[in-house]
Structures are given as structure tokens and as C-alpha cells.
Amino acid sequence: MPVAVIFLAWRNLWRQRRRSLTSLGAVAFVVCLSLLYYSIGGAAVNSMYRNLTEGAGQIQLHVADYREVRDVSAGLLRNAAAITEEVRAQAAGASVVGVLDVPGLLIHGERSRAVAVSGRDWPAPLSAAYLRTNPIEGSFVRAGDPTGIVLGRGLARALGAGIGDEVVLYAPGSEGFGAGSFTVIGLVDVLDPVAAARTALLSLAAAQAVAADDAVSRIEVHYPEIRRMQDDVASTETATRLRAALPALSVETWRELSPTLVRILDSLRPVMAIVSVIFFVLAGLLVVNSIYLGMVERIHEFGVLMSLGASGRRVMGLITLESVLLCGAGAALGLAIGLPLVGLMGRGFTIPGLEQYYASFNMDPVFYASIHPSEVLFAVLFALGTGVLAALWPASIASRLEPVEAMRFTA
Amino acid sequence: MSLYRIENLAKRYRSGEVETLALRGVDLTIEEGEFTAVAGPSGSGKSTLLHLMGALDAPSAGEVYLNGTRIDKLGKRAAARMRLENLGFVFQAYNLIPVLTALENAAFVLELRGVGRREREARARQALDDLDMAGYADRRPNQLSGGQQQRVAVARALAAEPKIILADEPTANLDSETGHALIELMRHLNREHGVTFVFSTHDPRLLDSVDRIVRLEDGRVAGEETRVSA
Ligand SMILES: Nc1ncnc2c1ncn2[C@@H]1O[C@H](COP(=O)(O)OP(=O)(O)OP(=O)(O)O)[C@@H](O)[C@H]1O
Ligand SMILES: [Mg+2]
Numbered sequence: 001m002p003v004a005v006i007f008l009a010w011r012n013l014w015r016q017r018r019r020s021l022t023s024l025g026a027v028a029f030v031v032c033l034s035l036l037y038y039s040i041g042g043a044a045v046n047s048m049y050r051n052l053t054e055g056a057g058q059i060q061l062h063v064a065d066y067r068e069v070r071d072v073s074a075g076l077l078r079n080a081a082a083i084t085e086e087v088r089a090q091a092a093g094a095s096v097v098g099v100l101d102v103p104g105l106l107i108h109g110e111r112s113r114a115v116a117v118s119g120r121d122w123p124a125p126l127s128a129a130y131l132r133t134n135p136i137e138g139s140f141v142r143a144g145d146p147t148g149i150v151l152g153r154g155l156a157r158a159l160g161a162g163i164g165d166e167v168v169l170y171a172p173g174s175e176g177f178g179a180g181s182f183t184v185i186g187l188v189d190v191l192d193p194v195a196a197a198r199t200a201l202l203s204l205a206a207a208q209a210v211a212a213d214d215a216v217s218r219i220e221v222h223y224p225e226i227r228r229m230q231d232d233v234a235s236t237e238t239a240t241r242l243r244a245a246l247p248a249l250s251v252e253t254w255r256e257l258s259p260t261l262v263r264i265l266d267s268l269r270p271v272m273a274i275v276s277v278i279f280f281v282l283a284g285l286l287v288v289n290s291i292y293l294g295m296v297e298r299i300h301e302f303g304v305l306m307s308l309g310a311s312g313r314r315v316m317g318l319i320t321l322e323s324v325l326l327c328g329a330g331a332a333l334g335l336a337i338g339l340p341l342v343g344l345m346g347r348g349f350t351i352p353g354l355e356q357y358y359a360s361f362n363m364d365p366v367f368y369a370s371i372h373p374s375e376v377l378f379a380v381l382f383a384l385g386t387g388v389l390a391a392l393w394p395a396s397i398a399s400r401l402e403p404v405e406a407m408r409f410t411a
Numbered sequence: 412m413s414l415y416r417i418e419n420l421a422k423r424y425r426s427g428e429v430e431t432l433a434l435r436g437v438d439l440t441i442e443e444g445e446f447t448a449v450a451g452p453s454g455s456g457k458s459t460l461l462h463l464m465g466a467l468d469a470p471s472a473g474e475v476y477l478n479g480t481r482i483d484k485l486g487k488r489a490a491a492r493m494r495l496e497n498l499g500f501v502f503q504a505y506n507l508i509p510v511l512t513a514l515e516n517a518a519f520v521l522e523l524r525g526v527g528r529r530e531r532e533a534r535a536r537q538a539l540d541d542l543d544m545a546g547y548a549d550r551r552p553n554q555l556s557g558g559q560q561q562r563v564a565v566a567r568a569l570a571a572e573p574k575i576i577l578a579d580e581p582t583a584n585l586d587s588e589t590g591h592a593l594i595e596l597m598r599h600l601n602r603e604h605g606v607t608f609v610f611s612t613h614d615p616r617l618l619d620s621v622d623r624i625v626r627l628e629d630g631r632v633a634g635e636e637t638r639v640s641a
Contacts, residue, residue, distance in 0.1 A: 011510035309495025
């Protein structure tokens with residue numbers, strides 16, 4: 001493409017600068033809007049991703065066919081310490097947590113409640129994340145603590161227990177002592193009332209002493225620093241390694257644990273791409289208008305060009321170039337405005353109003369905008385494609401002009 | 412071999428029910444180096460003849476040969492190519508590209524031909540110089556008078572060194588003095604550089620320095636005059 005032709009196209013656009021700038025602005029707006037739209041969509045995806053993975057981990061290991069197992073003790077992973085070590089070895093950089101759920105009765109004085117006590121040791125990043133959404137009064141579970149128990153506030157209220165009180169856990173039919181006495185060391189505010197009435201947290205050692213020595217219900221692999229779904233390459237890779245290393249166990253990623261939600265998540269971005277195509281079609285209509293008017297005004301000029309020896313294809317190329325330049329410049333402007341905005345929002349933002357709502361579901365109200373490089377590329381390609389398509393009709397009319405008739409036009 | 416050989420050329424226009432015979436059997440030859448005027452009253456078919464010579468339109472009957480090659484039945488693409496390679500055009504008015512400077516306009520045909528920037532600018536400058544327009548190279552058409560614009564249009568044709576320059580009433584929008592000066596410049600280029608010109612006019616006062624006048628009337632050649640010198 002000779003530079004001179006590009007200059008010619010530019011000057012032709014500049015000739016009707018108000019009209020050109022309007023179309024250019026529309027394209028810039030749509031590109032910018034698409035970037036924001038993708039990135040907010042990405043934020044929603046990430047928020048869902050974190051809700052799925054923050055509590056339960058990116059990967060869970062169970063005994064094989066654990067969903068079919070009815071008997072509690074048949075569902076337990078034996079040699080928990082050794083397996084956990086093996087998992088740690090395969091999942092470098094992850095927080096690996098063994099969890100033992102103990103179904104039983106929690107008793108305080110005259111009152112009792114059926115609960116599933118969760119025994120686990122909390123690595124620092126996980127306890128920090130948990131306590132961010134579930135504020136605590138008193139202190140949290142410490143690894144190896146044989147006597148401390150943390151209760152949901154709703155459960156404590158039902159039992160009439162407070163910090164410092166003794167509670168007894170009775171777990172009949174288990175392989176350990178079957179019972180144990182614990183001191184309430186902390187109360188957590190769990191916003192969901194159903195969960196609040198059931199939350200009871202022990203250290204893993206304490207739970208194992210009551211229910212089953214060196215056993216866990218599941219092992220969770222957490223990557224707490226992964227905040228964006230697109231950054232999560234670790235879970236599939238680690239899961240593959242774990243399956244090879246521990247073939248007798250069930251190894252599931254978060255995607256396999258929540259297949260329905262994952263299907264929704266996966267369909268979000270394609271849906272957004274389709275919606276943004278609609279934006280581009282609207283902007284494209286403005287571009288068509290601008291290029292078409294520019295063509296009609298210059299029919300005489302095209303007649304002259306053709307008389308001098310320009311082919312129809314040449315004229316078509318010139319008009320298409322103008323349109324693509326217009327849209328390309330619009331895209332550049334849109335990126336210049338949109339990308340910094342997305343970058344800013346990537347550091348985390350909250351949506352006023354939604355904040356309360358999210359908190360009530362124990363969900364992190366901070367969104368992290370994120371855009372995939374391919375989506376930036378999409379936006380630019382959509383813009384350039386709009387340029388080509390918008391030129392198609394005016395350019396094909398111009399290319400079929402008869403030079404003599406064209407020169408008679410308006411002159 | 413003649414540069415142009417035109418045989419029994421006819422053109423019929425039809426617009427609705429009305430049929431106009433713009434040309435009714437024109438025979439004409441143009442030799443290389445000639446300076447020919449096609450003269451005739453308005454509606455006599457001058458533009459039609461020049462358009463057919465430029466393969467800008469198809470005749471209803473007859474044949475047009477350029478350097479022995481028939482050009483009246485070319486397709487659109489081939490016709491454009493033929494014009495680009497062989498012909499220069501100057502029209503009545505408004506035939507410069509408004510967004511380009513005089514120099515860029517003069518270089519435009521060369522650019523269409525794919526000539527490199529350095530060469531086409533040198534040739535365009537030379538052509539502007541030949542038309543006494545060197546001082547206006549950077550002006551846009553709207554910063555030039557009508558006469559200056561027409562000189563740039565001639566320079567554009569000239570820069571491409573065509574076999575012939577066809578000019579359809581190049582002076583029609585100019586006052587008679589400016590028009591006369593333009594014809595004199597063209598005549599000068601014809602004598603000094605051997606450029607072949609055919610131009611049309613309905614103004615008899617422009618015909619003094621022309622060595623060949625073809626008079627059109629009602630779509631027919633009504634007479635020819637050849638002058639030995641002017
Ligand atoms: N596209 C057209 N459709 C119908 N009739 C046409 C068309 N073009 C030219 N004519 C007719 O053909 C005849 C010759 O026209 P032409 O333009 O060749 O004349 P001319 O000698 O150039 O006139 P002028 O000096 O006014 O430019 C005229 O009667 C004109 O009305
Ligand atoms: Mg005419």
C-alpha cells in the first residue's frame with residue numbers, strides 16, 4: 001500500500017472532518033465500551049470463580065466413588081498424613097489442607113444440636129480469606145490445638161454457649177474416642193443463617209482424635225493467589241499429576257465439582273462477544289452513512305479518476321481504505337481510553353448497592369476487572385472488520401460508476 | 412500508421428422515448444505531433460467524440476483505432492488500463508483532486524501507474540515548470556485560479572508523457588484571455604516537446620494558432636481546415 005494513497009484517504013476523511021470525527025468517535029466509543037464490557041464480564045467470571053474455589057479449593061481428593069459411599073468410615077481417606085505429603089509434593093506452591101468432617105451431636109449443658117464439625121488446620125492465606133468474610137470474636141482455630149473449638153454465632157446462640165464455655169462433641173459409631181470435650185475459643189459471624197447454625201470448627205488433630213486417627217474426608221488443594229479464572233492453569237496441570245501419582249483416589253478440579261456453574265461461566269464470554277458484535281453493527285451503520293455520503297459527494301471526482309485510468313477496483317480500494325482508516329483510528333482512540341480504565345479497574349472495584357447484596361451471600365464484594373488479550377484483539381478486529389463491511393456497499397457502487405456519467409454529476 | 416483512426420463512428424443516446432444521434436458517421440485520423448481543434452456549436456457532438464476516443468463510452472457503430480489497436484470494444488478494466496498507459500485527459504473544469512496539492516495532482520497519473528515517489532515528483536515538477544506553475548506546487552486547487560487549475564490539469568496529463576492529450580473544452584470556464592494563454596501554452600508544448608493534442612472548443616477566437624481544425628456540426632464532420640503555420 002503506497003503511503004501516498006493513505007495520505008489521500010486521510011485527507012478525504014479530513015475533508016468532512018465533523019462527519020468523520022462523529023463516526024470515529026462512535027467506533028472509539030464502541031471499542032472502549034466493549035473493553036469495559038468484557039472486563040466487567042471478566043470480573044463477574046472471576047468473582048464466581050473465587051466463590052467456587054475460595055472455600056473448597058481448586059482441587060479436591062476423595063476416596064474413589066465417594067459420591068456413592070453411604071457409610072461414613074468407608075468414605076474416609078486413610079493414611080491422611082502420608083497422602084497429604086504426597087499431594088504437597090505434587091502441588092508445589094499450593095496450600096494443601098486435609099479436612100475431616102465429623103457428624104455428631106454438640107452438647108452444652110441441657111442443650112444439644114446435630115452438626116457436622118469440620119476439622120482442619122488453616123494455612124495463613126486461607127484463614128485470612130475466611131476471616132475477611134466471616135469476622136471473628138475471640139481467636140481462630142490453631143493447628144494441632146486439641147481442645148479449642150470455634151462456633152458459628154447462630155449455633156452458639158442455640159446452644160447458649162459463649163467464649164470460654166465447655167462443649168461436648170458426641171460422635172457415635174466413629175473409630176476414635178467417639179466423644180471429646182472442647183472449649184469455645186471464638187465465635188464467627190456467618191451471614192447465611194443456615195450455615196451459621198451449623199458451623200463448628202476444630203483443628204484436624206482434635207477431629208481425628210474424636211472420630212478417626214490419621215483419616216480425612218477430603219484433601220483440598222488451594223491456590224489462594226489465583227484471583228482470575230484465566231490465570232488458573234495450575235489446577236488442571238496439578239490434577240493431572242495427582243491422578244498419575246494417586247490413581248486409587250478420586251481427583252476433581254473445581255470445574256468437575258460444579259459442572260453446571262462452570263457451563264454458565266464458560267458461556268459468558270462467547271455471549272459477551274456476540275453482544276459486542278451488535279454494538280459494532282450499530283457503530284458500523286454510522287460509518288456506512290459517513291462513507292456513503294463521502295462517496296456520493298465525490299462521484300464527479302471518481303469520474304475524473306476513472307477517466308485518468310483508475311480502475312473500478314482502485315476506486316473501491318480507496319473508499320475501503322478510508323473506511324478502514326476511520327475505524328482503525330477509532331479503535332486506537334478506544335484502546336487509548338479503554339485500556340487504562342480496565343487497568344485501573346483491574347486493581348479491584350466495588351459496585352455501590354451490590355456490595356451489601358454480595359456480602360449477604362458471604363461473597364467478596366470487590367470485583368477485579370480482567371480482560372483477556374484475545375478480547376482486546378477481538379475488539380480491534382471487530383473495528384477493522386466494521387470498516388471493511390461498512391465500505392462494501394458504497395465502494396461497490398463507486399467502482400461501477402461510468403466515468404462519463406459520473407463526471408456529469410454535480411459539476 | 413496514424414495515431415488515431417476513426418471510422419464511421421456513430422453514437423446514439425436514448426433517454427426514455429427521446430433518441431439523440433450525437434454522432435452520425437464520423438471519419439477522422441490524427442497523426443502524431445498534430446495540434447488539432449474540434450470546433451463546433453454546442454450539442455454538435457464534440458464531447459461525445461472525445462469520450463469515444465478515450466474509450467470512456469462505447470459507440471453505437473463504427474471503429475476507433477489507437478496505434479492500430481481497436482479500442483472501442485474494450486471492457487471497463489482494459490479501457491481504464493489503456494487510458495492510463497496511453498492517454499492524457501483535461502476536462503472543462505473541476506478535474507483536479509481537491510485534497511491534493513498541485514504537485515501531487517500533477518504526479519497522480521504517475522502514481523496510478525506505480526511510478527516511485529522520487530521519479531514521479533521530479534516529472535511532476537518538470538511538468539509544472541513547463542506550464543509556468545512551478546511556484547504553485549504546494550497549493551491546493553481551491554487556492555488556484557481557474558486558469559491555473561487548468562494548467563495543473565495539463566501538467567498532470569503531460570507528466571505522464573501520454574501518446575496524446577485529449578482536452579474537452581479546457582477553456583470553457585476561463586475568460587477569453589486566460590483561455591487563449593492556455594491554448595498558447597499547449598501549442599508551445601506541442602511545438603517544443605512534440606506532444607500531440609486534440610482539444611474541443613466552441614470559441615472560434617481560440618483557433619488562430621491551430622494547424623488543423625475539424626468542424627463538427629450536428630454529429631458530422633462539416634469541414635476540415637489545415638494551416639501550414641500560424
Ligand atoms: N448522456 C446523454 N444522454 C442523452 N443525450 C446526450 C447525452 N450526452 C450527450 N447527449 C446529446 O448528444 C448531443 C451531443 O452532445 P455533446 O455533449 O457531445 O455535445 P458538445 O458538442 O460537447 O456540446 P457542448 O459544446 O455543449 O459541450 C447533444 O444533443 C446532447 O444533448
Ligand atoms: Mg461538450
